[in-house]
Amino acid sequence: SAGFHGAPMIVEAARPWCSDLTRRHKWPIALAMLDGAHVSVRFSTIPDSPVSPFHATLNMRLSLVSRALGRAYLACCPDEEREILVQSLKKSANPEDKPTNLEATVAGVRSFVAKHGYAIRDPHVEPKNSSTIAMPIFHGDRVLATIGLTYFRSAVSTANLEEVLAPSLREAVDGIEASFRMLTSGRPASALEDDRNSSGLAEQEVAFPGIGSGRLR
Numbered sequence: 001s002a003g004f005h006g007a008p009m010i011v012e013a014a015r016p017w018c019s020d021l022t023r024r025h026k027w028p029i030a031l032a033m034l035d036g037a038h039v040s041v042r043f044s045t046i047p048d049s050p051v052s053p054f055h056a057t058l059n060m061r062l063s064l065v066s067r068a069l070g071r072a073y074l075a076c077c078p079d080e081e082r083e084i085l086v087q088s089l090k091k092s093a094n095p096e097d098k099p100t101n102l103e104a105t106v107a108g109v110r111s112f113v114a115k116h117g118y119a120i121r122d123p124h125v126e127p128k129n130s131s132t133i134a135m136p137i138f139h140g141d142r143v144l145a146t147i148g149l150t151y152f153r154s155a156v157s158t159a160n161l162e163e164v165l166a167p168s169l170r171e172a173v174d175g176i177e178a179s180f181r182m183l184t185s186g187r188p189a190s191a192l193e194d195d196r197n198s199s200g201l202a203e204q205e206v207a208f209p210g211i212g213s214g215r216l217r
Contacts, residue, residue: 008033008042009180009183009184010031010033010137010144010145010176010180011031011042011043011145012183013176013179013180013182013183014031014043014137014145014147014172014176014179014180015043016179017172017175017176017179018031018043018045018147018172019045019048020172021045021149021168021169021172022045022048022049023048024168025149025164025165025168026049026050026051027049027051027052027149027150027151027165028044028045028046028048028049028052028053028054028057028149028150029044029045029147029148029149029172030043030044030045030046030057030069030132030147030148030150031043031044031137031145031146031147032062032069032070032073032134032145032146032147032148033144033145033146034073034143035061036088037064037085037088037089037092037097038061038062038063038064038070039061039062039064039067039069039070039073039146040059040060040061040062041057041058041059041060041062041069042058042059042145043058044056044057044058046058051152051155052150053127053129053130053150053151053152054130054150063094063096063097064085064089064097065089065096065097065098065099065102065105065106065109065122066096066097066099066121066122066124066125067096067121067122067125067132068118068119068120068121068131068132068133068134068148069119069132069134069146069147069148070146071109071113071119071120071121071134072113072118072119072134072135072136072143072146072148073136073143073146074106074109074110075106075109075110075112075113075114075119075136076113076136076138076143077136077142077143078141078142082106086102086103086106089102090102096122096125116166117135117166117170118133118134118135118166118169118170119133119134119135119146120132120133120134128153129152129153129154130150130151130152130153131150131151131153131156132148132149132150132151133148133149133151133161133165133166133169134146134147134148134149135147135148135169135170135173136173137173137176137177137180138177139177139180139181139184144180147169147172147173147176149165149169151165
């Protein structure tokens with residue numbers, strides 16, 4: 001009667017994949033969802049990470065313009081939705097939402113995501129000793145959420161980011177999207193863990209040749 005509805009279904013679909021990423025790579029994973037003209041962190045594996053740059057991020061509201069989790073959403077949502085969000089950002093009181101040229105910044109973010117398949121945090125915002133790589137989670141053309149992996153800049157080389165972390169995050173995104181489809185089709189949630197284990201992800205890392213970006217607009 002007070003409006004409690006439990007965790008969003010996308011969080012339930014993502015939980016085992018996020019935990020598996022942190023188990024294998026040690027870095028914390030966050031799942032964020034749109035919240036007005038920001039994204040808010042709805043799930044985090046910080047308690048399971050021995051090397052997290054942050055103590056806590058749950059329910060933290062993040063900029064769509066400067067933060068990786070927000071950028072991944074803004075770059076990949078439908079054009080009509082993006083236009084509405086940009087108009088809202090123009091009225092924001094948050095300095096991170098108001099670069100000198102908002103339209104040019106958004107265009108640059110979209111170009112980067114289309115080229116690389118992921119978004120990264122603006123290197124000029126604090127904390128500068130860490131960064132985040134983030135990707136959208138789709139259901140059809142809709143961005144349900146974004147998932148991000150945060151790391152210390154000094155500990156992760158460009159090669160490690162491109163060859164190890166980004167492909168692992170992409171595989172998790174594919175798994176989350178498949179798990180969400182199963183949940184919404186009425187398949188028992190208990191089957192999700194079995195599917196993850198049978199894929200081999202719980203026991204070994206899988207090498208992928210690249211990062212698909214065909215759905216990124």
